Amino acid sequence: MSTTATLEIDGKKYNLPIVVGTEGERAVDVSTLRAATGHITLDEGYGNTGSCKSAVTFIDGEKGILRYRGIPIEELADQSTFIETAYLIIYGHLPTSAELQRFSDLLTENQNLHEDMKYHFNGFPPNAHPMAILSAMINANSCFYPGLMGPEVRNEFDIHVARLISQVRTIAAFSYRKSRGYPYIYPKRDLKYTANFLHMMFSQPYDDYKLIPEVVHALDLIFLLHADHEQNCSTSTVRMVASGQANLFASAAAGVCALWGHLHGGANQAVVEMLQQIYDSGDDGSKFITAAKDKTSGKRLMGFGHRVYKNHDPRARIIKKACDDILVKLHINDPLLDIAKRLEEVALRESYFIERKLYPNVDFYSGIIMRAIGIPVEMFTVMFAIGRMPGWIANFKEIMEEKQSRIYRPRQVYIGPVNQTYVPRPQRKPRTV
Ligand code: SDX
Numbered sequence: 001m002s003t004t005a006t007l008e009i010d011g012k013k014y015n016l017p018i019v020v021g022t023e024g025e026r027a028v029d030v031s032t033l034r035a036a037t038g039h040i041t042l043d044e045g046y047g048n049t050g051s052c053k054s055a056v057t058f059i060d061g062e063k064g065i066l067r068y069r070g071i072p073i074e075e076l077a078d079q080s081t082f083i084e085t086a087y088l089i090i091y092g093h094l095p096t097s098a099e100l101q102r103f104s105d106l107l108t109e110n111q112n113l114h115e116d117m118k119y120h121f122n123g124f125p126p127n128a129h130p131m132a133i134l135s136a137m138i139n140a141n142s143c144f145y146p147g148l149m150g151p152e153v154r155n156e157f158d159i160h161v162a163r164l165i166s167q168v169r170t171i172a173a174f175s176y177r178k179s180r181g182y183p184y185i186y187p188k189r190d191l192k193y194t195a196n197f198l199h200m201m202f203s204q205p206y207d208d209y210k211l212i213p214e215v216v217h218a219l220d221l222i223f224l225l226h227a228d229h230e231q232n233c234s235t236s237t238v239r240m241v242a243s244g245q246a247n248l249f250a251s252a253a254a255g256v257c258a259l260w261g262h263l264h265g266g267a268n269q270a271v272v273e274m275l276q277q278i279y280d281s282g283d284d285g286s287k288f289i290t291a292a293k294d295k296t297s298g299k300r301l302m303g304f305g306h307r308v309y310k311n312h313d314p315r316a317r318i319i320k321k322a323c324d325d326i327l328v329k330l331h332i333n334d335p336l337l338d339i340a341k342r343l344e345e346v347a348l349r350e351s352y353f354i355e356r357k358l359y360p361n362v363d364f365y366s367g368i369i370m371r372a373i374g375i376p377v378e379m380f381t382v383m384f385a386i387g388r389m390p391g392w393i394a395n396f397k398e399i400m401e402e403k404q405s406r407i408y409r410p411r412q413v414y415i416g417p418v419n420q421t422y423v424p425r426p427q428r429k430p431r432t433v
């Protein structure tokens with residue numbers, strides 16, 4: 001296969017190197033294009049543009065393949081835990097027992113927020129969206145760790161990683177408790193990551209939350225399945241911010257903001273709100289599917305479609321099965337799951353979805369599990385952020401460790417007004433719209 005691509009402009013030919021990834025992906029390296037030709041590329045939405053080389057996650061969208069550091073998501077979902085997978089994603093290998101124990105100890109030692117952080121929670125109205133709180137509090141939290149911005153940051157990186165992964169959970173739980181007027185519940189030393197989060201969310205000072213192993217496993221699986229996903233919108237945002245040499249917490253806070261959008265991580269909340277609307281309207285889903293195909297309706301089948309997957313999102317398959325398991329265990333019959341399954345069944349028979357290769361994505365069923373656990377819908381995207389933290393950290397680390405790390409600064413094609421001049425205010429005429 002060719003090792004270079006030839007571009008011809010105005011009769012002149014230019015050879016551009018082809019880069020091949022370890023899974024055989026091929027890219028035309030255009031890093032010399034502007035200097036050689038005076039032209040840039042234009043790819044709105046970056047659907048054809050690779051922003052970096054990364055060794056963290058591989059996705060084959062046509063085949064529905066997802067691998068973290070080369071390991072299939074199905075194997076990790078079946079045999080690993082969120083924290084072991086977080087270690088794999090961040091440090092590049094499955095931890096030995098000693099490495100996992102040290103990582104777990106670091107998470108435990110760093111799970112408490114600085115007590116002064118509690119005053120920040122008091123500044124938010126009770127109905128503040130938890131994603132707004134999360135991004136703000138991650139940045140506020142960084143003020144208690146000046147070493148994040150110091151020259152020694154690399155030596156303390158593991159501590160900062162542990163603080164971020166451990167405390168994002170505490171911030172999320174405290175924001176929930178504050179929104180309900182409940183007292184803060186502190187993490188326990190003897191509880192593992194996800195169990196501790198559920199404890200902080202749902203225990204009372206006089207009564208510990210009853211940890212059901214299947215519930216803990218279901219949420220841990222949700223975190224694991226969200227742990228990384230190549231250069232999605234929020235991870236690319238983290239890399240963009242990290243490329244300017246901003247600190248880890250600032251980069252993660254930016255990732256939270258990017259994740260919030262309903263086309264991205266906010267979709268899990270939008271899916272359940274969509275299912276609830278369908279249920280409340282008495283529609284069996286057919287009317288909604290019709291509306292979702294009609295561009296003028298302004299409706300989309302949330303949780304369906306993906307920029308990369310043009311086949312089933314492997315995570316959706318795993319979560320769909322976990323839905324059935326957890327609802328049976330908790331003796332819950334959730335009509336929204338029935339509607340979701342019917343939507344999937346109908347949509348996958350419709351030419352509109354088939355032609356556009358629209359399948360359920362990670363967000364389509366995840367909310368059903370979180371509902372069953374008792375997590376409020378406005379916190380669904382916060383769960384996504386907790387799960388995605390290892391992926392954001394791993395991408396930050398790749399930038400931090402790059403020898404020739406350069407600031408990300410895309411170009412543009414200017415289409416604004418030309419040949420303008422300054423007009424003194426008295427001479428300006430009102431604009432006719
Ligand atoms: C996540 O990138 C990642 O990896 C993200 C993620 C991760 O782990 O980080 O996987 C997590 O964000 C999953 C996606 C969650 N979002 C949603 O479920 C929102 C609903 N889906 C979409 O809006 C859409 O499918 C996107 C945003 C996911 C992808 O958008 P694209 O790639 O820009 O596709 P598009 O909007 O150009 O759509 C192509 C066509 C259009 O129709 P035509 O103009 O060709 O006629 O498909 C249609 C769209 O109208 N379409 C849909 C649809 N999604 C796309 N029509 C109805 N319902 C939908 N959900």
